[in-house]
Amino acid sequence: MTATHEPASVVAARQLAREARERRGVRVHTPTTSPAPYPRPMRVLIAEDEPYLADAVRDGLRLEAIASDVVHDGDSALEHLAVTSYDVLVLDRDLPGTSGDEVARQVVAAGMPCRILMLTAADRLEEKVAGFELGADDYLTKPFAMRELVVRLRALGRRPVDGTPPVVEFAGLTLDPFRREVHRAGRYVGLTRKQFAVLEVLMAARGGVVSAEQLLERAWDENADPFTNAVRITISSLRKRLGDPWLIHTVPGAGYRVGEPASGPA
Secondary structure, three states: OOOOOHHHHHHHHOOOHHHHHHHHHHHHOOOOOOOOOOOOOOOOEEOOHHHHHHHHHHHHHHOOOEEEEOOOHHHHHHHHHOOOOOOOOEEOOOOOOOOOOOOHHHHHOOOOEEEEEEEOOOOHHHHHHHHHOOOEEEEEEEOOHHHHHHHHHHHHHHHHHHOOOOOOEOOOOOEEOOEEEEEOOEEOOOOEEEHHHHHHHHOOOOOOEHHHHHHHHHHOOOOOOOOOOHHHHHHHHHHHOOOEEEEEEEEEOOOEEEEEOOOOOO
16 A cells, blocks of 8 residues: 655644644643743734645644734735734745745845744755745744744744844945945955954944954854954955945044045045
8 A cells, every 4th residue: 555645734733723723622631820921913914825725724833823924926915915913923934926936036025024034845954945035034834833933923023123134235335234245336355264254244234333342243253362463454454355445444542434435545
């Protein structure tokens, strides 16, 4: 007799349904003693093309008092996100129409505040890395336990929403902290890890002056010698890597800043 291999979505839906039945039974017989603080309200959008899995997730979240809406394709997901403020988007990567990957790209590009939790049957490391590079905040492979999904959603919901874009652009430079890439006027600039760390701190200041002590604190470890000339040497090499005209200026007695191009040493 040949064993049949069920799709991950079917296995996940069946597992979630079983968990929901078990939890309903437990809730009836469990006394309430010293309840934990009630978690803050959440609104979740579930973008999953398998209706039975989407319904199972929605029903499971309902038991946890998490409000959720369901869509089955990427176009509908984008429409909902455009008119409703969600805390978390539970996103299947293999959506029909606009793919889940493209939905993630558009969410990040538009600066939407919702977190993205990706769902997929692919559990290879390369797939997970690709998902995070697209802008996912978390990643869960099918099949999964409802309890794990809930705690991951709660964790994402507790994170403060940071309006800072993932890619920093200032003074003609573009710095991508996730891909660890820097471009100047569209030209890729290869940097060492230390040079990248120093530039990241300077660009975060957006033209403000950063002292050598602050750079040591942020870009070096606690064992760095406060009297070292490592900052000056790294700034000098970073200027050369970025090319002419120079973008990193020395502010005498104060530190360094990134600003409009200078024609020479400053």
